Amino acid sequence: MRFISVLRTFSIALLFGAGLEISQMNRPRKVIGFLDVFNQWDPSLIFVMIGAILTNGLLYMIFIKKGRIDKERGPLFASEFMLPQKKKGDFPLFIGSALFGIGWGLSGFCPGPALSGLFRLQSELILVAISIIAGFLLYEVSQLVKKN
Amino acid sequence: MEIINFTPLSAFIGGILIGLAAFLLLLLNGRIFGISGIVSQIFSKDRDNRSWRISIVLGLLAGAFLIHLFIGTPEKMETVSNMRLIIGGILVGIGTRLGSGCTSGHGVCGISRLSMRSIMATLNFMVWAIITVSIFGSGFSN
Numbered sequence: 001m002r003f004i005s006v007l008r009t010f011s012i013a014l015l016f017g018a019g020l021e022i023s024q025m026n027r028p029r030k031v032i033g034f035l036d037v038f039n040q041w042d043p044s045l046i047f048v049m050i051g052a053i054l055t056n057g058l059l060y061m062i063f064i065k066k067g068r069i070d071k072e073r074g075p076l077f078a079s080e081f082m083l084p085q086k087k088k089g090d091f092p093l094f095i096g097s098a099l100f101g102i103g104w105g106l107s108g109f110c111p112g113p114a115l116s117g118l119f120r121l122q123s124e125l126i127l128v129a130i131s132i133i134a135g136f137l138l139y140e141v142s143q144l145v146k147k148n
Numbered sequence: 149m150e151i152i153n154f155t156p157l158s159a160f161i162g163g164i165l166i167g168l169a170a171f172l173l174l175l176l177n178g179r180i181f182g183i184s185g186i187v188s189q190i191f192s193k194d195r196d197n198r199s200w201r202i203s204i205v206l207g208l209l210a211g212a213f214l215i216h217l218f219i220g221t222p223e224k225m226e227t228v229s230n231m232r233l234i235i236g237g238i239l240v241g242i243g244t245r246l247g248s249g250c251t252s253g254h255g256v257c258g259i260s261r262l263s264m265r266s267i268m269a270t271l272n273f274m275v276w277a278i279i280t281v282s283i284f285g286s287g288f289s290n
Contacts, residue, residue: 002199008176009200013207016169016181016252020208021215023162024155029226029288033153035274035281040152044159049255051163052170057260059171065261075178082178083261084248089268096247097254097269099239101276106284107236108228110251111244112183114237115205116212117225124227128237135241136188 005077017116023048026117028108035105103135170257182253183208184244228287247273 024030033042074080170181244250258266
């Protein structure tokens with residue numbers, strides 16, 4: 001059963017990775033091209049977001065929100081939906097998303113593309129993936145320091 | 149403003165696959181497909197069950213690699229300077245943890261569920277990213 005569950009999760013992520021490569025969102029030039037609004041603009045990223053949000057949003061509304069798969073029964077292969085509990089914006093959300101935006105604009109990478117493009121074994125891609133993971137670890141360390 | 153390199157069809161098709169994957173992970177596993185959260189907690193102290201998180205990373209890699217094999221996407225990616233990659237990468241890592249999400253968790257999953265937090269976060273990181281590129285330039289020579 002463990003193997004089946006790993007295979008299921010792997011297959012779902014396979015679709016996501018395929019989507020990133022097909023849409024070319026693994027290419028920093030496409031991402032930065034989208035962000036370069038005031039110069040030469042490549043609007044493709046908006047179409048990725050529209051495709052993803054329409055698909056996910058409609059399926060979510062029909063099958064989960066409207067209760068065809070009712071909340072009591074939960075997801076098909078887990079005990080409950082693990083949804084974020086916070087509803088309102090707060091200070092960490094604004095500072096965090098601003099820092100992320102600056103980093104995204106500088107590097108042209110967000111976490112998904114930085115990882116899924118790693119099969120290229122290109123030194124620059126390894127560098128950015130390690131830097132992102134270093135950022136994750138710095139955050140963990142800051143939380144530990146805060147606690148003590 | 150001049151529009152260049154616009155690829156709406158491949159973008160839209162790729163987007164559909166991403167949205168489908170996000171839906172399936174919630175429907176089957178009850179989890180949000182937020183890559184920063186999934187991956188960072190491989191390294192976290194209060195980790196639950198690492199194997200599914202590692203399966204996600206391997207699946208992302210395999211999916212991108214298969215498409216690369218089938219349709220021959222570029223062998224090598226053009227990137228910005230190493231300095232921008234390092235500083236940018238670290239900010240992406242810290243920022244997505246502090247702000248509880250990235251393009252996938254807030255942008256794709258949160259907006260699909262009409263979460264106010266995710267809509268605010270996505271607008272905010274887009275604005276800051278656009279400001280950053282307008283100040284520092286694209287980082288590409290041509």
